[in-house]
Amino acid sequence: MVEYNPYLDGLFKSLADPVRRDILQRLVHAQHTISQLAAQYEMSFAAVAKHLNVLEKAKLIIKRRKGKEQIVSIAPEALKDASQYLEQFEALWNYRFDALDQILQEDD
Amino acid sequence: MNRAKVTVEPGTQNIVVERMFDAPRRKVFAAMTQKDKLERWWTGPGYTNRVTQLDVRDGGSWRFVQSDGRGGEFGFHGSFHMVSPEMTIQTFEFEGLGERGHVSLQKTVLIETEEGKTKLIATSTFMSVEDRDGMVSSGMEEGMQQTYVMLDRILKEMDD
Numbered sequence: 001m002v003e004y005n006p007y008l009d010g011l012f013k014s015l016a017d018p019v020r021r022d023i024l025q026r027l028v029h030a031q032h033t034i035s036q037l038a039a040q041y042e043m044s045f046a047a048v049a050k051h052l053n054v055l056e057k058a059k060l061i062i063k064r065r066k067g068k069e070q071i072v073s074i075a076p077e078a079l080k081d082a083s084q085y086l087e088q089f090e091a092l093w094n095y096r097f098d099a100l101d102q103i104l105q106e107d108d
Numbered sequence: 109m110n111r112a113k114v115t116v117e118p119g120t121q122n123i124v125v126e127r128m129f130d131a132p133r134r135k136v137f138a139a140m141t142q143k144d145k146l147e148r149w150w151t152g153p154g155y156t157n158r159v160t161q162l163d164v165r166d167g168g169s170w171r172f173v174q175s176d177g178r179g180g181e182f183g184f185h186g187s188f189h190m191v192s193p194e195m196t197i198q199t200f201e202f203e204g205l206g207e208r209g210h211v212s213l214q215k216t217v218l219i220e221t222e223e224g225k226t227k228l229i230a231t232s233t234f235m236s237v238e239d240r241d242g243m244v245s246s247g248m249e250e251g252m253q254q255t256y257v258m259l260d261r262i263l264k265e266m267d268d
Binding site for chain 1: 110111112114125127129130131135136139140145148149150151152153
């Protein structure tokens with residue numbers, strides 16, 4: 001039963017930023033180096049690197065070193081966790097409310 | 109079938125659950141505040157619920173224990189800040205986190221329609237971990253609603 005999960009709370013917050021969502025969307029199609037990603041945005045390399053750190057902390061992306069470059073790719077597991085969380089939450093409440101419907105149909 | 113609508117409010121830490129019930133408000137309120145009725149519906153698949161504490165009034169408290177039938181028990185408790193058929197505000201804490209203090213605030217509003225049905229709007233406000241994580245909250249206004257739209261899209265693309 002999922003009612004509250006601090007890990008997911010952090011996960012959702014890291015997804016709440018439009019730049020980070022945009023980065024993820026690019027990573028769905030292909031892995032990128034940090035420089036390639038930084039070139040896509042009108043912000044400093046350091047600012048993009050900071051966003052990547054947030055995504056990495058939330059386990060949404062994986063960084064690995066290849067020669068001088070760091071390669072970033074998407075980590076699908078965390079995304080699935082987030083989506084499943086909402087589905088579970090919805091399923092749980094539907095289950096409860098269906099039971100409540102039964103009670104409400106009974107006489108006083 | 110009557111489905112609950114679950115929304116993640118943009119710019120907040122709120123999750124809102126909405127659902128229409130084919131019964132007058134006093135009946136819905138009774139089912140949400142009476143021990144025997146709560147034990148029947150405030151459960152989950154495969155779980156039974158035991159109400160071990162229930163004092164439904166301003167300043168009162170509640171505690172539910174869910175059992176999975178295999179020896180696993182999960183406690184939840186909280187306080188009632190204010191109680192009325194129109195609006196109830198209470199706190200909610202899951203006891204199984206191993207660390208106290210992860211409390212959410214729940215506001216339940218019941219609106220009776222002209223046809224004698226009742227609309228339930230339950231808002232859960234969760235505590236933030238972003239300050240502790242040093243995360244910047246810019247972009248929060250964009251909202252989590254889009255987050256889920258994006259999630260769906262990404263998950264679909266990944267399945268291709």
